[in-house]
Amino acid sequence: MFCKLIPSRRAIQIVVSSLLCLGFWQFGQGAYISAKAWFAQELMHRAWRKAEGGEPSPVPWPWADTSPVARLIARGGEVELIVLEGGSGRTLAFGPGHLAISVLPGEKGNSIIAGHRDTHFQFLQYLKRGETIQVELPSGRRHLFQVTEIDVVDSRRGSIVLDTDAPTMSLVTCYPFDALEAGGPMRYVVSASMIF
Numbered sequence: 001m002f003c004k005l006i007p008s009r010r011a012i013q014i015v016v017s018s019l020l021c022l023g024f025w026q027f028g029q030g031a032y033i034s035a036k037a038w039f040a041q042e043l044m045h046r047a048w049r050k051a052e053g054g055e056p057s058p059v060p061w062p063w064a065d066t067s068p069v070a071r072l073i074a075r076g077g078e079v080e081l082i083v084l085e086g087g088s089g090r091t092l093a094f095g096p097g098h099l100a101i102s103v104l105p106g107e108k109g110n111s112i113i114a115g116h117r118d119t120h121f122q123f124l125q126y127l128k129r130g131e132t133i134q135v136e137l138p139s140g141r142r143h144l145f146q147v148t149e150i151d152v153v154d155s156r157r158g159s160i161v162l163d164t165d166a167p168t169m170s171l172v173t174c175y176p177f178d179a180l181e182a183g184g185p186m187r188y189v190v191s192a193s194m195i196f
Contacts, residue, residue: 037119040094044068044082051138060084066091069098070105072113073134079123087114096120096171102162105135106143106194110162111169117188121173124190133192135169145169145192155185167194 043060048068050058057067060082070083083096091097096115103109115121127133133145145168152175160170168191175188 034119037094037116041082041120044084044095048082048138052140060094066097068138070113070138071136072096073136074127074131075123081115081120083113092116103167104137105145105169106137106141106167108165108167110160110164111167112160112162112172113169114172116182117173117175117177117179118182121171122177124171124173124188125177127190132195133169133171143167144195146195147190147192149189149191151189151191153187153189155187160189168192169194 040060047058047060048071051068059065059067066084066086068082069085072081072083073079081096083098084091084094085098085100087097087099092114093116096113098104099112099114102112105111105113115124117124127147127150129147129150131147133147134142135145136142160172171190171192173188174182174184175186177188
């Protein structure tokens with residue numbers, strides 16, 4: 001005789017509850033990253049206002065080892081981001097970072113700004129050649145850049161030129177935008193030349 005096992009009501013409740021908890025946990029992880037990115041930008045905007053007021057290198061939160069160096073405005077004002085100094089993983093977790101090996105936006109040479117593809121620099125995938133990006137420095141100086149090139153490069157085989165005859169800017173993020181795993185070798189590079 002074969003015995004037919006029928007799951008008890010209690011077992012079904014445990015399985016359903018476990019699946020719901022797992023689903024909420026996964027949703028919470030995704031929401032946490034976005035919420036952290038948004039909250040960090042709010043704190044960085046406060047530090048930016050202090051920098052505009054003349055405070056030297058204001059930190060966005062007491063334990064921060066970075067400070068705002070620029071404000072980036074793109075997509076007709078739809079995107080407004082505070083750029084922090086440095087390109088460490090810790091800095092990029094909170095916002096785009098200006099790589100210290102490069103010049104500041106508006107100076108002769110190439111200013112390199114990096115950001116995560118799934119938060120702050122997600123908008124890069126929608127930029128087109130000819131679009132403009134405004135960059136403001138804490139001093140109040142504003143520069144307008146126009147997108148001239150959009151490339152996908154392998155970071156193992158290529159590099160970004162630092163010494164340019166005119167002020168340029170490179171916005172860099174990981175590629176592809178919908179990759180399941182972060183940190184691959186491909187980079188999406190938006191190059192822009194300064195108009196004024």
